[in-house]
Amino acid sequence: MTTYRAFEVTAAGQFALVERELTDPTPGQVRLRVQACGVCHTDTLAVNGLLRDPSTPIVPGHEIVGVIDAVGAGVTAWRPGDRVGVGFLNGHCGDCDSCRRGDFVNCAAQPLTGTTVDGGYAEVAYARASGLVRIPDRLAAIDAAPLLCAGLTMYHALQGLDARPGALVAVQGIGGLGHLGVQYARELGYRVVAIARGTEKARLATELGAETYLDSTNEDVGAALQKLGGAAAIVATAASGASMSALVPGLAPRGRLVVVGAGFDPISVQPADLIFGTRAIAGSLTGSSIENEDNLHFSVRRGVRSRNEVRPFAEAPEAYAHMLTGRARFRVVLDVAA
Amino acid sequence: MTTYRAFEVTAAGQFALVERELTDPTPGQVRLRVQACGVCHTDTLAVNGLLRDPSTPIVPGHEIVGVIDAVGAGVTAWRPGDRVGVGFLNGHCGDCDSCRRGDFVNCAAQPLTGTTVDGGYAEVAYARASGLVRIPDRLAAIDAAPLLCAGLTMYHALQGLDARPGALVAVQGIGGLGHLGVQYARELGYRVVAIARGTEKARLATELGAETYLDSTNEDVGAALQKLGGAAAIVATAASGASMSALVPGLAPRGRLVVVGAGFDPISVQPADLIFGTRAIAGSLTGSSIENEDNLHFSVRRGVRSRNEVRPFAEAPEAYAHMLTGRARFRVVLDVAA
Amino acid sequence: MTTYRAFEVTAAGQFALVERELTDPTPGQVRLRVQACGVCHTDTLAVNGLLRDPSTPIVPGHEIVGVIDAVGAGVTAWRPGDRVGVGFLNGHCGDCDSCRRGDFVNCAAQPLTGTTVDGGYAEVAYARASGLVRIPDRLAAIDAAPLLCAGLTMYHALQGLDARPGALVAVQGIGGLGHLGVQYARELGYRVVAIARGTEKARLATELGAETYLDSTNEDVGAALQKLGGAAAIVATAASGASMSALVPGLAPRGRLVVVGAGFDPISVQPADLIFGTRAIAGSLTGSSIENEDNLHFSVRRGVRSRNEVRPFAEAPEAYAHMLTGRARFRVVLDVAA
Amino acid sequence: MTTYRAFEVTAAGQFALVERELTDPTPGQVRLRVQACGVCHTDTLAVNGLLRDPSTPIVPGHEIVGVIDAVGAGVTAWRPGDRVGVGFLNGHCGDCDSCRRGDFVNCAAQPLTGTTVDGGYAEVAYARASGLVRIPDRLAAIDAAPLLCAGLTMYHALQGLDARPGALVAVQGIGGLGHLGVQYARELGYRVVAIARGTEKARLATELGAETYLDSTNEDVGAALQKLGGAAAIVATAASGASMSALVPGLAPRGRLVVVGAGFDPISVQPADLIFGTRAIAGSLTGSSIENEDNLHFSVRRGVRSRNEVRPFAEAPEAYAHMLTGRARFRVVLDVAA
Ligand SMILES: [Zn+2]
Ligand SMILES: [Zn+2]
Ligand SMILES: [Zn+2]
Ligand SMILES: [Zn+2]
Numbered sequence A, B, C, D: 001m002t003t004y005r006a007f008e009v010t011a012a013g014q015f016a017l018v019e020r021e022l023t024d025p026t027p028g029q030v031r032l033r034v035q036a037c038g039v040c041h042t043d044t045l046a047v048n049g050l051l052r053d054p055s056t057p058i059v060p061g062h063e064i065v066g067v068i069d070a071v072g073a074g075v076t077a078w079r080p081g082d083r084v085g086v087g088f089l090n091g092h093c094g095d096c097d098s099c100r101r102g103d104f105v106n107c108a109a110q111p112l113t114g115t116t117v118d119g120g121y122a123e124v125a126y127a128r129a130s131g132l133v134r135i136p137d138r139l140a141a142i143d144a145a146p147l148l149c150a151g152l153t154m155y156h157a158l159q160g161l162d163a164r165p166g167a168l169v170a171v172q173g174i175g176g177l178g179h180l181g182v183q184y185a186r187e188l189g190y191r192v193v194a195i196a197r198g199t200e201k202a203r204l205a206t207e208l209g210a211e212t213y214l215d216s217t218n219e220d221v222g223a224a225l226q227k228l229g230g231a232a233a234i235v236a237t238a239a240s241g242a243s244m245s246a247l248v249p250g251l252a253p254r255g256r257l258v259v260v261g262a263g264f265d266p267i268s269v270q271p272a273d274l275i276f277g278t279r280a281i282a283g284s285l286t287g288s289s290i291e292n293e294d295n296l297h298f299s300v301r302r303g304v305r306s307r308n309e310v311r312p313f314a315e316a317p318e319a320y321a322h323m324l325t326g327r328a329r330f331r332v333v334l335d336v337a338a
């Protein structure tokens, strides 16, 4: 094999299936044969050309599972045949201030998979060794893929809470992120409230481990949370800042709104709503590569699973479009190995 | 003495000097002879009748230093003759969930001195024993008073930071709160940036311990902070949510905007500005009574001092009006003992 | 009813069943009709007269469940008919430095139930209101009792860990404390190792949620833990300092040995074993009254249960003797209501 | 220059001055012209051949300041001419679990400068790029050297405390480590107690910033600390586990004994002394390379300085012997550039 197929975004919203030459990994990099790649809402950054010169083609996809088939110079911890994953962060540099403080997520020189560098809507992908995630044997590629970004995002946001066992934790949005968040929160010992629009997802939320379901179209979520004692934390996954503003009054004293969904409209909050009750609003961004391994092991051990719709590689553009509708149940994954 | 004089707010913005009957402290309460009382911007809540029925007269003032002259039933830890202070929080209940978790600041049943109960624009004041602050002998009443609210607010906000020694910490607003904040931040080992409007306060900020002064009317504060490496924390004292929104981009990765100034307009923030950089916005509210003692000892030991304009008790309304102008340098204190 | 029966310790190891006059609760206190009382190894402090003048009779027992039948002056948060528990800490004072810092467990003036004040081997008991624990309706008195000390001790030790989800956490000793610890650790999301002497408890440990069982008589526990990756924490329940010394080498970097079992021989550790690996040894002591409520709710919700041997009140001395043998499976509880 | 001079340890306690061939740095490494090197008590590990085959010569010294004159393959963040330091940790691997968690101090594959790899008793030294510390321009090599190990050790131990401003912090041992510890503790806002043997160092301790001096040969240090309110932390620098055991009773509730001095006899502690008071004993080991930069900047800014006895390079063996006597005031530094 000297070439591979990939879906490039050639203009905003336009995909092209192309044949690319296989190249050697650069120093510090590895090359993967892709087995599966999840389709994530953040792919819109690439597909809409928001983050870089839209005239340069880019391959989206940052929930990649594959097998290493070549390693670049200086890579000693990984070897061909290793089964690995790559998430949104393509590998930290090790040299910047954030890296030297061990804060790899905030590396100042980290490529973003499928966004600033080519990703996994392809038969072959590249990643920095520092971004690699070892995949447990017993976890299938299709099952692992969505955990690498959606799963990690929720795992990381929830495991960083400083809340007591049994504390009330709410997950806003029961979609690709939230349906995982409810499971993680439950397995971490919290009492879980699911918040979504409409009643359609109430039963599912209960199945996933929520004790309470709140329909945000039908009640004042802040007041409802206070009636339950106030939330120690709310992890907000909706792509809407405005919807998050409404959540702050639902926080218990010392409560924290954790923002993982990146809408384009702002969150707006009254200073007094933060001061009285000493509440906080905090962003949370995916996690490091070893946290991703922690996440996979935790998920396997505790039965946290993504519910996926699987599509063949050739249908990547359609899979992306389907994800965009918001009607997927709940993650869309490309089966590249098939 | 069977009566005492007090300034009551009788209607929004209206003061009346009245003569009141001395009453016994209720169970759990003490009665104080007031020596000094600071004038704080939060007094506007009482004077403007914002927090309770404006038809009921209220005595403002929550930076009270005095001497106990009577204790109510069940008070065993304090006795007449003790020199004590009372801040904004009049004493926690001990029974609510927050109290049982040791989070006295968020007590669900705590009177607010000079706001929901009578305060210190008076010769006599009352407080719950749980709200009392022992005043070090070597600290004069006039010097102690502004530390009980303004000082504690800044001390508490800064001591709660999880920032490394020498980290860049900014204080926004160099007024009553901020001029204390710069001193505390310096004494806690931080590298201090002062942010204010205009150039007038630049020299003072340096005297107080700031390394850098930023004039927010003249430069992009977010960009200027990033040029200095990014702020680990910004303690925002301005009574303006909008002015705080502009500070978020100045935070370093993991940085935190600590809100202590309660403006009436909202803070507005883009979700992505919190997620990328994993930043937070957090409210901070004064501190507990023993933290206030910590604060006084720390202030004495490290030479942190409020710069005060002292007015006689009889001029309380004028003192309040002067504070409101924003031209006081920097705290206004009523000398009630004189 | 004007009298009640109680078992007093009259000399080291000597019990006497006595008839006592019912007295009114003092200010701040409540009086309970006891329904059940657990028998705990710490009762030895009272029974052996270790903590106070052995010539004064004392009633042991600090895992008390009962119904309030009288409240003292100043008690407003509780009323007759409330079903409550009392653990080892009889109620904090609210006035000492520790209390004012919210650290009620370390209150400098807190009676110890059944140790420095009379406890629950009796039909009636007294406690400070600040020490009371509300019992969930669906939790039977017999089931609740052992959770009030043994359960809380383990819950508190484990919930205070700063370990990631899925971290390796070991529980040393699978007796009254440890059989609860394994369950809590599992429900908090940890990967659990049980350590005990012999093979007898291996199967039980697995049933309770341990992934791995280590027989400390048969293998080097430190080495075995390192083979599993090193323990993020080991909660040590054995009444033997020497047995704990051997655990330190099993800690992962940043690992922590949490000491809850109070043997009389010292723990001995090489400075280098703490420095290299930056490990710690920390004591943990029961928890506050509201943590006990958290603990009960968590236990009910997650199915954490003590395995109890129930004895009638009249057999308290025999029940105590049975506990001392170490052969009880696993907690002994007096049914006082029967 | 194609050769350089170095002092090798050829047998336990035996130094030989040798001429070595200059070699190129290996990938990931840099080569330094040494300007100064501190003499540290930990050098005994190398000089006494405790850590590796004593038949292989080793160059001691791990407080190295120099100028890079060559960089190995893959080193991009540093270049010839950079003025850098190297401490005890020679550079982390980046690949092990600890490194991937950002815990570089506990890297499983980190050479120890002057101990497992050659150090700075030489004109030329080598280090991994990940271990390098940028030296501020205004800090002389002689002044910087002792801060790289002794300084960092104390800075790191103290900055990691979770103690409130003005908390009582004790430093045990007022020698090379302790005389720096007192200064750091003071600059971090603590109330400092110095503990040493005899009265000789009392005046110096006060000069350095201690409020109180305790002579451990003359009083019960635990009781004396309790009389001062109990220590929130004690940083123990003595090379004696037994001397540390005696400190535990001096800790306040929640207090922590931080062990940085590595004696060969064990610390011994009663379980009850940890449980009652919820106290901890924790090891602390130097710090990461960027923390060392933080440390240098903090030291320059706040005036923390090591008091040094400077010796010419040629007298390294005598300098080492002098350090061993314990009579040096307070750090011994080799001037290699002279
Ligand atoms: Zn980086
Ligand atoms: Zn994604
Ligand atoms: Zn309360
Ligand atoms: Zn105020």
Ligand SMILES: [Zn+2]
Pocket (backbone or CB within 6 Å): C092, C093, C094, C095, C096, C097, C098, C099, C100, C106, C107, C108, C109, C110
């Ligand atoms: Zn107390």
Ligand SMILES: [Zn+2]
Pocket (backbone or CB within 6 Å): C040, C041, C042, C043, C062, C088, C149, C150
């Ligand atoms: Zn017990």
Ligand SMILES: [Zn+2]
Pocket (backbone or CB within 6 Å): D092, D093, D094, D095, D096, D097, D098, D099, D100, D106, D107, D108, D109, D110
């Ligand atoms: Zn490493």
Ligand SMILES: [Zn+2]
Pocket (backbone or CB within 6 Å): D040, D041, D042, D043, D062, D088, D149, D150
């Ligand atoms: Zn050293």
